[in-house]
Amino acid sequence: METMTIKMGKRGTLVLPAKLRKQFGLEDGSMLTVAAKDGAISIRPAYLYEPEVWSDEERCYFILINSMTQEEWDANLPEVLQLGIDPAKIKGLAPNHRDTLPTDAEWDARIRNAIASRNEENEENKEKLSA
Numbered sequence: 001m002e003t004m005t006i007k008m009g010k011r012g013t014l015v016l017p018a019k020l021r022k023q024f025g026l027e028d029g030s031m032l033t034v035a036a037k038d039g040a041i042s043i044r045p046a047y048l049y050e051p052e053v054w055s056d057e058e059r060c061y062f063i064l065i066n067s068m069t070q071e072e073w074d075a076n077l078p079e080v081l082q083l084g085i086d087p088a089k090i091k092g093l094a095p096n097h098r099d100t101l102p103t104d105a106e107w108d109a110r111i112r113n114a115i116a117s118r119n120e121e122n123e124e125n126k127e128k129l130s131a
Contacts, residue, residue, distance in 0.1 A: 014043075060085040061093055069107045073098045 008014055016026065024045050026032075031046035054062070060080040064087060067073040080087055088095045102110065 016043075056083045057085055057090055059083070060087070061090050064090070064093060064097065067098075067101065069104050070098055070101045071104045073101055 004017055004020070006014060006017065020026070026045060031048055033044045033046040035042050035044075060083060063076050063080055064073060067076050077087065087093065087097075094100070
């Protein structure tokens with residue numbers, strides 16, 4: 001790591017050498033992170049990102065695609081309709097998606113069966129280990 005000495009100007013202004021600006025891709029207005037620790041000041045490029053902004057249609061897609069059951073879909077549907085979006089016209093969402101979802105009762109049965117199956121496997125493994 002190369003050490004350089006720079007002079008602080010009025011109001012604490014620092015001018016970073018052109019070599020460092022080029023090395024780190026810094027331009028006029030670039031954001032930097034400054035930290036003080038153990039008697040040292042470190043300056044690093046700040047990597048900022050713009051959060052993704054979803055359209056109403058994209059929000060509705062995520063609301064409905066994450067519905068796990070038909071009843072959950074039905075509970076989420078008013079929010080989608082309130083935004084003025086027709087679920088049948090949402091890109092990437094099959095028009096019959098709701099019909100492919102299990103009911104709450106079917107979902108609960110799947111969960112119970114998965115837990116029972118896992119418990120059986122655990123018991124079988126215990127028996128194998130103790131034999």
